[in-house]
Structures are given as C-alpha cells and as structure tokens.
Amino acid sequence: MRQKKFMLPESEIPTHYFNMQAVMPNKPLPFLHPQTKAPLRPEDLYPIFCEECARQELNQTDVWIPIPEPVREQYAAYRCTPLVRAYELEAALGTPAHIYYKNESVSPAGSHKLNSAIAQAWYAKNQGITNLTTETGAGQWGGALSYATSKFGIDCAVYMVKVSYEQKPFRRSIMQAFGATVTPSPSMSTRAGKDILTRNPNDRGSLGCAISEAIELAMTTPNCKYALGSVMNHVCMHQSVIGLEAEKQMALAGEYPDTVIACFGGGSNFCGIALPFMRHNMDGTRNTRFIAAEPCSCPKLTRGKFEYDFGDEAGMTPLLPMYTLGHSFKPASIHAGGLRYHGAGVMLSQLMKDGYMEAMDIEQLDSFKAGVLFARTEGIIPAPESCHAIAATIKEAEKCKETGEPKTILFCLSGHGFVDMASYDKYFSGEMQNYHVSDEDLAGFIKSADELN
Amino acid sequence: MRQKKFMLPESEIPTHYFNMQAVMPNKPLPFLHPQTKAPLRPEDLYPIFCEECARQELNQTDVWIPIPEPVREQYAAYRCTPLVRAYELEAALGTPAHIYYKNESVSPAGSHKLNSAIAQAWYAKNQGITNLTTETGAGQWGGALSYATSKFGIDCAVYMVKVSYEQKPFRRSIMQAFGATVTPSPSMSTRAGKDILTRNPNDRGSLGCAISEAIELAMTTPNCKYALGSVMNHVCMHQSVIGLEAEKQMALAGEYPDTVIACFGGGSNFCGIALPFMRHNMDGTRNTRFIAAEPCSCPKLTRGKFEYDFGDEAGMTPLLPMYTLGHSFKPASIHAGGLRYHGAGVMLSQLMKDGYMEAMDIEQLDSFKAGVLFARTEGIIPAPESCHAIAATIKEAEKCKETGEPKTILFCLSGHGFVDMASYDKYFSGEMQNYHVSDEDLAGFIKSADELN
Numbered sequence: 001m002r003q004k005k006f007m008l009p010e011s012e013i014p015t016h017y018f019n020m021q022a023v024m025p026n027k028p029l030p031f032l033h034p035q036t037k038a039p040l041r042p043e044d045l046y047p048i049f050c051e052e053c054a055r056q057e058l059n060q061t062d063v064w065i066p067i068p069e070p071v072r073e074q075y076a077a078y079r080c081t082p083l084v085r086a087y088e089l090e091a092a093l094g095t096p097a098h099i100y101y102k103n104e105s106v107s108p109a110g111s112h113k114l115n116s117a118i119a120q121a122w123y124a125k126n127q128g129i130t131n132l133t134t135e136t137g138a139g140q141w142g143g144a145l146s147y148a149t150s151k152f153g154i155d156c157a158v159y160m161v162k163v164s165y166e167q168k169p170f171r172r173s174i175m176q177a178f179g180a181t182v183t184p185s186p187s188m189s190t191r192a193g194k195d196i197l198t199r200n201p202n203d204r205g206s207l208g209c210a211i212s213e214a215i216e217l218a219m220t221t222p223n224c225k226y227a228l229g230s231v232m233n234h235v236c237m238h239q240s241v242i243g244l245e246a247e248k249q250m251a252l253a254g255e256y257p258d259t260v261i262a263c264f265g266g267g268s269n270f271c272g273i274a275l276p277f278m279r280h281n282m283d284g285t286r287n288t289r290f291i292a293a294e295p296c297s298c299p300k301l302t303r304g305k306f307e308y309d310f311g312d313e314a315g316m317t318p319l320l321p322m323y324t325l326g327h328s329f330k331p332a333s334i335h336a337g338g339l340r341y342h343g344a345g346v347m348l349s350q351l352m353k354d355g356y357m358e359a360m361d362i363e364q365l366d367s368f369k370a371g372v373l374f375a376r377t378e379g380i381i382p383a384p385e386s387c388h389a390i391a392a393t394i395k396e397a398e399k400c401k402e403t404g405e406p407k408t409i410l411f412c413l414s415g416h417g418f419v420d421m422a423s424y425d426k427y428f429s430g431e432m433q434n435y436h437v438s439d440e441d442l443a444g445f446i447k448s449a450d451e452l453n
Numbered sequence: 454m455r456q457k458k459f460m461l462p463e464s465e466i467p468t469h470y471f472n473m474q475a476v477m478p479n480k481p482l483p484f485l486h487p488q489t490k491a492p493l494r495p496e497d498l499y500p501i502f503c504e505e506c507a508r509q510e511l512n513q514t515d516v517w518i519p520i521p522e523p524v525r526e527q528y529a530a531y532r533c534t535p536l537v538r539a540y541e542l543e544a545a546l547g548t549p550a551h552i553y554y555k556n557e558s559v560s561p562a563g564s565h566k567l568n569s570a571i572a573q574a575w576y577a578k579n580q581g582i583t584n585l586t587t588e589t590g591a592g593q594w595g596g597a598l599s600y601a602t603s604k605f606g607i608d609c610a611v612y613m614v615k616v617s618y619e620q621k622p623f624r625r626s627i628m629q630a631f632g633a634t635v636t637p638s639p640s641m642s643t644r645a646g647k648d649i650l651t652r653n654p655n656d657r658g659s660l661g662c663a664i665s666e667a668i669e670l671a672m673t674t675p676n677c678k679y680a681l682g683s684v685m686n687h688v689c690m691h692q693s694v695i696g697l698e699a700e701k702q703m704a705l706a707g708e709y710p711d712t713v714i715a716c717f718g719g720g721s722n723f724c725g726i727a728l729p730f731m732r733h734n735m736d737g738t739r740n741t742r743f744i745a746a747e748p749c750s751c752p753k754l755t756r757g758k759f760e761y762d763f764g765d766e767a768g769m770t771p772l773l774p775m776y777t778l779g780h781s782f783k784p785a786s787i788h789a790g791g792l793r794y795h796g797a798g799v800m801l802s803q804l805m806k807d808g809y810m811e812a813m814d815i816e817q818l819d820s821f822k823a824g825v826l827f828a829r830t831e832g833i834i835p836a837p838e839s840c841h842a843i844a845a846t847i848k849e850a851e852k853c854k855e856t857g858e859p860k861t862i863l864f865c866l867s868g869h870g871f872v873d874m875a876s877y878d879k880y881f882s883g884e885m886q887n888y889h890v891s892d893e894d895l896a897g898f899i900k901s902a903d904e905l906n
Binding site for chain 1: 454455456457458460462463464522525526529530537541559561562563600603604622623626627629630631632825828829831832833834869871872874875877878881
C-alpha cells in the first residue's frame with residue numbers, strides 16, 4: 001500500500017524556533033516611533049507586548065531560539081502534525097506533479113495559529129502577566145489564544161472583527177467554550193472603536209481596527225498585554241515549527257519541494273511553512289520557489305507598496321516597513337476573514353522586496369472551487385483562508401500538466417472549515433461573488449512615512 | 454518530556470476486522486422474519502443491504518475478516534488514529550487513575566463513523582451498486598457516508614432526523630459539500646414518513662423513523678442499497694479497527710486497561726473500542742470492565758428489556774433480538790442526536806445479557822459539564838455523544854480518587870464538537886435541561902415478539 005501520511009513522533013517536535021532575521025542578507029529596516037521617527041528598541045515595545053516577545057521581535061542575531069519545555073509539552077497535544085501526499089487531488093487534476101500538504105488543521109483549535117498562541121501565553125505566564133487581549137478576524141487566532149490562555153490560567157479578551165462575528169457565530173462559541181470574553185469590533189468599549197463608529201455606525205470592522213481596540217485595552221489595563229496572531233516577526237518565527245517538521249517529513253517521503261505555497265494574510269502561515277526551506281536558498285544549496293497566495297480583494301503583495309505604515313487602523317502601533325495597501329484601506333467582506341489585513345509582516349516584506357518569494361492573487365470564487373475539489377478528493381473541508389493556498393497549488397499543478405514536469409509542490413493546509421460551512425453554503429447557492437479593487441480604489445490609501453503622524 | 458500521544462504508522466492499520474460473533478460463547482439469536490417468524494439467512498437481507506454486508510451480518514464462524522486494500526487505502530487518510538494520555542484531565546480531577554482516549558475525532562468526517570462508511574461504500578461499489586441511502590441522527594454518520602461514497606463515485610441520499618437537521622445546519626452543509634442530497638425526516642417522500650406526518654404534522658423525527666424512510670427508498674429504487682451507521686453486527690465489526698489499534702497503542706504506553714468506556718447509541722462506537730479487548734476476557738487472560746454510557750433519556754441498556762423488536766419505527770426491518778425500549782419509543786430531543794435510538798445492537802445485547810459488560814446512564818447536563826472540562830483540559834471540544842463517555846470516565850476516575858486505586862481507564866472520543874457549538878451555547882446560557890423517563894412512560898412501548906406483526 002502506498003504511504004499517504006508521513007508522521008514524526010513527539011520526540012521530533014522542534015526544540016528551537018528558526019529565526020530568519022538572523023540569516024537574511026538584508027535585515028528588516030527598523031520599526032520607527034511614529035512621532036520622533038527614532039528606531040525602536042525592544043524595551044519600547046514592553047508596554048504592549050510581553051518582554052520575551054518584544055526581544056524576539058527585534059532579534060537579528062540568534063538563528064535558533066530555544067522553545068521552552070512547557071510550550072513543547074502543549075505542542076504535544078497535536079504536534080508533530082501530518083505531512084500528507086495528496087494522491088487523490090493529483091489524480092483528479094491529472095497532473096504529474098507530486099502534491100504534499102502539511103496538515104495544521106489537526107490542531108485542537110483547528111488551525112496553525114495555536115503554534116504561536118501557546119508560546120505567547122507561556123511567555124506571558126512566565127512574566128507574571130494575568131490578562132491577554134487580542135483581535136481576531138476569521139476567529140482562528142482568537143480560538144487559539146483562548147485555548148492557550150486557558151492552559152496557563154490567563155484571562156483572555158478577544159476583539160472579533162464584526163463581519164466575522166456575524167458570519168461565524170460558532171467560532172465565537174468556541175472561544176467562549178475555552179473561557180474567553182468576545183467583543184465584536186468596532187465596539188464602544190475603546191476610544192478607537194468609538195471613533196470609527198461615530199464616523200460610520202454601520203462599520204463592519206477590519207483586522208486593523210480590532211488591533212487598535214486590543215492594543216488600547218492592553219495599554220490601559222494593569223498587568224494586561226497584547227498578543228498578535230500574525231504579521232510580527234516573533235509570531236512568524238513561532239510558526240517555523242511547521243516548516244522544520246515538514247523538512248524532515250519531506251525527507252521521509254524522499255523528496256524536496258520545488259515549490260512551497262501558503263495563504264497570505266499577515267504572513268504567519270506563509271513564514272511558518274516557507275522560511276525553514278528558504279534558508280537553504282540563502283545558503284545556495286537549494287532553489288525552491290515560494291508563493292504567497294493572497295485574495296484579489298486585499299492584494300498587498302501583488303499591488304501594494306513597500307512603505308512605512310501603521311500596523312493598525314487607528315495608528316497606535318510603531319511605523320512598520322512593509323508592503324501595504326495603506327492602514328485605512330477597507331478590504332471587502334470576503335469569507336477568508338483571516339486574509340483581510342492591509343499589510344504584510346516586516347520580515348516577509350523585506351524578503352519579498354529582495355526577490356526571495358513571489359505572490360499570486362486568488363479570486364474568492366476560485367478559492368472555494370478549489371476548496372470543494374480538495375474536500376471531495378482529500379476529504380478535508382478547508383478553511384476559506386487555506387482555500388487560497390489550494391487554489392494556487394492547483395494553478396501550479398495545472399502548469400505541470402501542460403509542461404509534463406513532475407514538480408514537487410508543498411502547501412500548508414492552515415486550518416479546517418468545519419466552522420465555516422455557512423460560507424460554503426453561500427458558495428453552493430451561487431450567491432458568492434468576487435471582489436475587485438481598482439487602481440483608483442487603491443491610490444488614496446497608501447501614504448509615505450512623512451505623510452503619517 | 455512525558456509522552457502524550459501514542460502513534461502507529463499506516464503500515465499498522467489493521468488488515469482484518471475482528472468478528473466477535475465467532476468467539477462468543479452464546480451466539481446471538483437469529484433475526485426473524487416479522488410475519489413467518491422464520492430465522493433469516495444472508496440472502497434474505499440482500500434486498501436491503503449489499504451482499505457482503507449481509508453475509509458479514511450473520512457470519513458466526515470467521516473470527517478475522519480481511520479488510521479490502523481499497524478500504525485500507527482510504528483509512529490511510531486518517532488512520533491509525535492517536536491514542537492519547539489525558540494528563541491534564543487527570544490533573545484537573547486529582548485522580549490517581551491513568552486516563553487514555555482513542556481519538557477518532559481526527560477522521561476527516563469528524564467521527565469514528567467513517568470506519569464503517571468506507572467499508573460499506575467499497576462493498577457497494579464492488580457489487581456494482583450506484584446509489585446508497587441512509588439515515589443520520591446527529592449527522593455524523595450521514596457526513597461519513599457522504600464522504601465515503603464521494604470517494605467511490607456512488608450517489609448518496611441521506612434522511613436526517615428533523616430535530617438534528619434544525620439544530621445542526623452545518624452538518625447538513627458538510628454532507629452537501631461532499632455531494633450528498635439531504636432530506637429532513639419524517640418527510641413526504643416515503644410512505645413511512647407520510648404516515649408519521651399524517652398522525653403528527655409536528656413530529657421532529659427519530660432515528661427509527663429515518664431508518665424506515667431510507668429502507669423504503671432502497672427497496673423501491675433500482676440499484677440502490679441501504680447503509681446503516683450502527684446497530685448491525687457488520688457495522689460494529691468494521692469499527693473493531695479502533696480497538697485493535699488501541700490494543701497495540703496501550704502496549705506502547707506499557708499499560709492495559711482496567712476499564713474501557715464508550716458512549717452508546719446503537720453500539721458501533723462501543724463495540725469498536727471494547728470488543729477487541731473483550732475477547733481477552735472471554736479467553737480468561739484478562740478481566741477488564743466494559744461500560745456503555747447511554748443518555749438517561751434513552752436508557753435501553755439500563756432500563757430496557759431483552760426482546761425481539763423492530764429496528765425501525767415503521768416496522769420494516771426483520772425482528773431483532775435486542776435490549777429495547779420499544780420501536781415506537783420517542784426519545785427526548787437531546788443534543789446527542791446519535792444516541793437517540795430505541796434499541797441496542799444484536800451482538801451487543803447478547804453480550805450485555807451474558808454479563809460481559811455494564812451500562813451507565815448519564816444526564817444531559819452532566820454530559821456537557823464533562824465535555825467543557827475536557828475541552829478546557831485536553832483542548833478538544835467533544836461531540837455531545839462523546840461527552841457521555843467522558844462523563845462516565847470522570848465518574849470512574851473520581852471513584853479511583855476515593856479509593857486511591859491508580860486504575861487505567863480507556864475511553865473512545867468518538868468525534869469532535871466543532872459543528873455542535875449551538876448545543877454548547879445552549880448549555881452555557883443555562884437553557885439546557887435534563888430529561889427523565891418515568892416507568893410509566895416506558896411501560897407502554899415494550900412489547901413481546903408475539904405482539905408484533
């Protein structure tokens with residue numbers, strides 16, 4: 001019988017995170033203080049983040065960061081996750097490509113987000129923090145942090161983008177089952193939320209706004225810190241466990257990827273699967289292609305600009321050097337809520353600028369078409385975010401069919417879609433649509449650092 | 454780091470099903486023709502079931518039935534499933550017991566049901582059948598059969614108990630995502646459904662009624678057979694892969710269970726985890742306790758009678774010798790839809806009668822309380838059915854705390870509850886209630902075989 005899954009025992013759970021910053025030829029530009037434009041030091045981030053996260057964020061020296069044992073013990077609930085050969089998807093496409101996926105949907109929170117949530121909750125616990133707050137788009141990050149905080153006895157308050165709060169009531173329930181409090185954003189509980197609702201009472205929210213609200217809560221509440229689910233370097237680094245495992249598992253399968261693909265919201269899933277492989281491109285031993293699959297409706301990598309910008313809508317964060325659509329860009333209400341973010345992570349943006357990776361934009365209808373094909377062949381109903389990676393994989397596999405090349409494609413299945421069935425219903429009913437952003441739509445939002453204050 | 458998960462590679466997926474019927478000291482009594490009362494032969498079941506399933510159903514000779522390779526290949530998508538040591542649940546309970554669970558929730562359809570669905574879909578395919586039809590309570594069996602039929606290119610029509618159809622719209626969507634047609638039962642599409650709706654237009658359905666509808670469709674449609682998700686001997690036998698794997702995994706953990714626990718609807722989950730261990734009780738080498746956890750509202754094992762009865766509400770099946778509440782018993786609308794069945798499987802009923810196992814009845818509120826504790830400790834939100842097994846496990850572990858005995862308890866986590874969050878919402882809101890059945894309620898339903906026609 002052909003082997004479908006390539007598994008690793010718990011003893012192979014990585015002992016260290018891989019810190020790409022330390023090996024990049026061009027280091028990311030510094031974060032800047034929004035008023036003074038001075039480069040930030042870790043201690044400037046302590047009011048917002050746990051100290052260890054702040055230090056990791058700006059660590060451009062240490063290639064390998066030890067993973068604390070309490071974190072590895074929690075990883076053992078679901079790691080190592082399976083690497084799976086998608087034989088039946090290959091057969092349905094009639095492609096000579098070998099398609100593999102790293103299945104992060106087996107995490108108890110349903111997505112890869114738990115990899116960073118556990119780490120951040122532990123660092124908070126270890127520092128004596130009693131409360132964490134965060135934003136969530138699709139609800140995957142919020143669910144993951146709710147789970148992780150419950151493990152370490154920390155209270156958790158989640159601002160959930162209102163459009164997702166309405167579309168995905170089950171994700172809210174999951175957070176509540178793990179003991180978190182969940183507030184739809186924009187809310188009247190913060191100045192940032194009030195300002196937005198005053199301008200537009202029907203605002204359905206965005207990740208940028210929910211981030212503003214969570215940061216405001218963290219900065220105004222004693223012993224409370226903020227935890228982010230993507231974008232930041234330390235978050236992307238925590239996700240490196242995905243790629244480090246996948247590298248060993250590909251070796252078990254006797255292959256090495258020609259192409260690595262992941263969906264792209266802020267960058268955590270992409271960095272997780274891609275960067276451990278990308279390091280071998282940097283040392284010249286491999287020449288793998290890396291493709292970030294982003295939605296057409298929020299095309300920061302394919303159509304954004306590399307500029308200093310705020311990470312949130314209200315402008316409470318430092319200025320970050322990144323590909324952005326402008327921090328006040330309002331993405332359409334696509335079902336892949338986790339991809340509705342205006343910017344790309346700082347580390348990732350530098351790698352994109354330096355040509356180490358590519359981006360592909362995916363239409364919403366194509367993403368669900370790909371997701372349904374995946375469900376009917378590989379049997380797993382993917383999260384709408386993951387559908388973007390699948391759609392990009394299918395495009396690449398179809399190219400292989402044309403050229404006859406048996407390329408090895410690896411993608412990350414970031415999460416399952418059991419809680420997103422209402423989105424699938426919409427797709428099946430024919431009521432789902434694509435969203436396009438015109439050049440005019442984009443032009444107004446992107447500003448240079450000098451125009452920001 | 455202590456080992457939490459005990460894994461087996463794909464090569465250890467069982468090659469044979471274990472057929473308890475062949476080793477039972479007292480064989481199950483024969484199925485009877487409802488009019489003539491003549492014992493049935495396999496060919497009498499051919500109009501309803503695939504031939505291979507019919508043969509397996511009455512096979513009291515072969516201890517080991519080979520698993521076809523196409524079935525094993527499909528199992529490889531998720532098998533072998535993990536055996537997990539529930540360290541954090543143990544710690545929360547403060548019990549000296551060692552608690553293990555076999556995690557069948559990792560199946561792509563979300564529950565153990567897929568183990569039999571894949572087998573039945575393959576046997577149908579292999580016989581040239583083009584259409585399968587079935588009933589589903591909680592939606593787990595329907596989802597599993599939808600998945601399995603999609604793998605083998607067979608059309609699938611599912612009658613879903615109306616109360617579940619309304620409570621669990623996402624389960625319906627999952628079946629549709631896999632390409633099945635789903636009809637709420639009772640429906641006007643069958644004589645059986647029409648009769649029930651004529652008597653009570655507000656009837657919210659039961660497994661017994663949905664079975665009647667599906668059997669009627671199978672018997673009146675060319676090249677269409679019926680597939681059942683529990684109760685029948687062949688279904689319970691397919692589930693033996695659970696216990697066969699668990700036996701090897703417990704050995705990896707260096708333990709053997711003192712107690713094995715599973716939830717109980719028709720018996721498939723219970724048989725799956727329990728019977729491979731129970732065979733060692735029969736040959737005298739072990740003395741394990743086996744506990745079936747059933748809902749107080751549908752107490753066929755704890756308060757039913759061992760009688761010949763129909764398997765369905767309309768009386769279309771053969772007469773089956775089983776513990777029953779009477780085929781017209783109407784279970785309350787509990788959230789564990791998969792446990793709302795009036796009878797217990799034939800093989801299982803004989804084992805119960807002969808004292809090889811026990812039963813425990815669980816209140817609905819206790820089941821959800823246990824499920825929430827499990828979610829907050831072990832991190833997996835369990836299906837409402839599985840919550841019954843967890844509640845029984847907790848009761849046993851608390852006894853160990855009283856006595857100080859470090860017993861080894863193994864239970865089956867039959868499925869996850871990601872699609873049951875509305876039920877958890879109801880529990881958290883305080884609106885959920887317990888349902889009790891009085892002796893008077895029960896008395897009217899149970900009849901002797903002579904009273905049935």
